[in-house]
Amino acid sequence: MTRDPRPTLLWLRRDLRLADNPALTAAARGGSPVIPIFIDDEPRMGGAARWWRGRSLAALRQAFAELGSRLIIRQGVALDQIMSLAQETGAGSLHFNRRFEPRGLTADAQIVTELRGSGIEVHEHHGNRLHEPWSLKTLKGEPFRVFTPFWRRLAENYRAPERCAAPTALTHPRAWPASLDISALQIAAPWSAGMTTQWRPGEAGALALLERLPAKIPDYGASRDRPDVEGTSRLSPHLAWGDISVHEIWRRLAADTPPASNGFLRELGWRDFNTHLLYHFPRLPVQNWNTRFDAFPFRQAPEDFAAWCKGRTGFPIVDAGMRELWTTGWMHNRVRMIVASFLIKDLLIDWRDGEKWFWDTLVDADLAQNAGNWQWVAGSGADAAPYFRIFNPTTQSAKFDPDGIYIRRWLPELARLPRTFIHDPASAPDDVLLNAGVKLGRTYPYPIVDHAAARGRALAIYKALGSADPGGASSAESMHKAASRQRNLFS
Numbered sequence: 001m002t003r004d005p006r007p008t009l010l011w012l013r014r015d016l017r018l019a020d021n022p023a024l025t026a027a028a029r030g031g032s033p034v035i036p037i038f039i040d041d042e043p044r045m046g047g048a049a050r051w052w053r054g055r056s057l058a059a060l061r062q063a064f065a066e067l068g069s070r071l072i073i074r075q076g077v078a079l080d081q082i083m084s085l086a087q088e089t090g091a092g093s094l095h096f097n098r099r100f101e102p103r104g105l106t107a108d109a110q111i112v113t114e115l116r117g118s119g120i121e122v123h124e125h126h127g128n129r130l131h132e133p134w135s136l137k138t139l140k141g142e143p144f145r146v147f148t149p150f151w152r153r154l155a156e157n158y159r160a161p162e163r164c165a166a167p168t169a170l171t172h173p174r175a176w177p178a179s180l181d182i183s184a185l186q187i188a189a190p191w192s193a194g195m196t197t198q199w200r201p202g203e204a205g206a207l208a209l210l211e212r213l214p215a216k217i218p219d220y221g222a223s224r225d226r227p228d229v230e231g232t233s234r235l236s237p238h239l240a241w242g243d244i245s246v247h248e249i250w251r252r253l254a255a256d257t258p259p260a261s262n263g264f265l266r267e268l269g270w271r272d273f274n275t276h277l278l279y280h281f282p283r284l285p286v287q288n289w290n291t292r293f294d295a296f297p298f299r300q301a302p303e304d305f306a307a308w309c310k311g312r313t314g315f316p317i318v319d320a321g322m323r324e325l326w327t328t329g330w331m332h333n334r335v336r337m338i339v340a341s342f343l344i345k346d347l348l349i350d351w352r353d354g355e356k357w358f359w360d361t362l363v364d365a366d367l368a369q370n371a372g373n374w375q376w377v378a379g380s381g382a383d384a385a386p387y388f389r390i391f392n393p394t395t396q397s398a399k400f401d402p403d404g405i406y407i408r409r410w411l412p413e414l415a416r417l418p419r420t421f422i423h424d425p426a427s428a429p430d431d432v433l434l435n436a437g438v439k440l441g442r443t444y445p446y447p448i449v450d451h452a453a454a455r456g457r458a459l460a461i462y463k464a465l466g467s468a469d470p471g472g473a474s475s476a477e478s479m480h481k482a483a484s485r486q487r488n489l490f491s
């Protein structure tokens with residue numbers, strides 16, 4: 001009596017797609033019954049990301065059902081779940097695409113050791129980033145710290161792997177292991193109405209956005225900084241969840257414009273650069289890359305932080321961005337930079353508090369991208385924005401949302417203000433405010449900080465920081481002196 005071939009476990013994580021999924025293609029090619037599995041092993045996941053994941057998994061489960069297969073859902077420590085599934089099913093092998101966050105790397109290393117120790121084959125694949133973080137090194141053989149040389153090397157060396165066609169059928173096991181329902185991973189999301197209308201999580205939604213890309217790309221360089229127009233791809237949540245393959249995007253985009261002069265591909269390069277940083281500096285989400293910033297005298301200012309979170313700072317571009325984030329789980333990149341700079345440099349609130357708020361409210365929340373970008377804006381990151389680059393929210397608003405279209409979209413209470421005053425309502429004469437129905441301090445807040453004074457305070461701190469020995473006693477002291485010299489402006 002021929003024994004059934006031992007099934008193969010296909011472990012999906014942030015690669016929730018059938019097309020161009022190397023682990024799926026390899027598992028299907030093996031000829032054994034394939035058991036697709038997803039394990040909820042990320043306890044710290046934010047609410048918006050959890051919302052997206054549930055919908056993307058539901059789309060993937062449907063796609064497997066159309067192949068006569070299933071998606072087995074489990075929850076808990078990945079090692080325990082994998083070992084138990086291997087035992088329940090008598091699996092002979094496991095396939096997965098590599099992930100690069102510190103927790104995931106540790107868990108995967110343990111699982112590979114345990115399974116191989118039990119005689120089960122483990123096949124790791126490369127499917128979720130353009131490069132593998134150990135594969136690119138500087139001429140000195142070290143990890144990259146600066147984006148431009150990293151991007152140059154990546155663009156020179158990168159060759160898109162052969163496309164893996166989505167399988168048309170999957171051999172399934174005689175008996176399926178038990179599965180949770182996706183609802184077990186969900187959370188009640190009364191706040192998600194705005195997200196439901198904005199997004200179509202899953203592979204089909206990602207491909208629909210990809211189809212629209214070429215039309216947008218010609219003027220990507222000009223339009224990508226404009227939140228008032230549809231000038232970017234909005235693919236980030238689909239990339240964060242692997243609804244779409246980054247290699248597929250590259251194949252499409254690089255076809256007509258070489259990487260070196262392709263602004264869009266360069267942004268995909270930033271996504272890989274932040275992953276490179278996180279892999280080589282796993283403390284990126286919690287610790288300043290540049291330890292000089294450890295002495296930075298951040299303020300404890302819960303009221304200011306709450307005003308920022310709710311979009312009630314009195315700076316329209318900041319408030320519009322924070323309302324867009326709360327409503328849709330996404331915010332335009334230029335506005336992310338403005339709101340982050342405002343929190344850190346105008347309010348002197350710790351970048352980690354902003355990172356945590358974004359982590360919970362972004363549908364594209366990604367550990368490397370979030371931490372890498374927050375540190376970039378703070379000036380404490382690798383290859384960060386120069387510390388004296390303190391965005392002026394009002395001039396940024398006039399430059400990137402000149403007619404206030406973005407502000408009006410997200411701040412209806414200011415919709416009737418004329419263009420001249422939409423970026424800075426507090427500068428409007430009383431009769432203009434009256435005609436527009438704006439009552440400062442009532443329908444819309446006064447600015448919670450004087451930007452010019454805040455800028456002076458931040459520059460003094462950064463300057464003292466710059467002159468102090470990194471981490472030396474004098475740095476904390478000089479910091480506080482610089483801050484208090486300025487602080488009486490805000491008491």
Ligand code: FAD
Nearest residue numbers: 232233234235236267268271333336364365366369370373
């Ligand atoms: P496009 O302009 O269409 O770019 C194409 C792709 O390139 C994006 O989908 C994204 O994957 C990548 N990309 C673009 N800009 C960046 C960037 N600055 N850094 C890294 N990758 C980039 N992006 C996330 O995916 N997850 C996050 O958690 C995240 N947190 C951020 C926090 C802050 C403070 C800032 C300033 C930026 C953050 N970003 C994050 C980066 C960026 O804002 C988003 O990736 C971008 O807004 C996504 O929109 P898009 O897909 O239309 O981008």
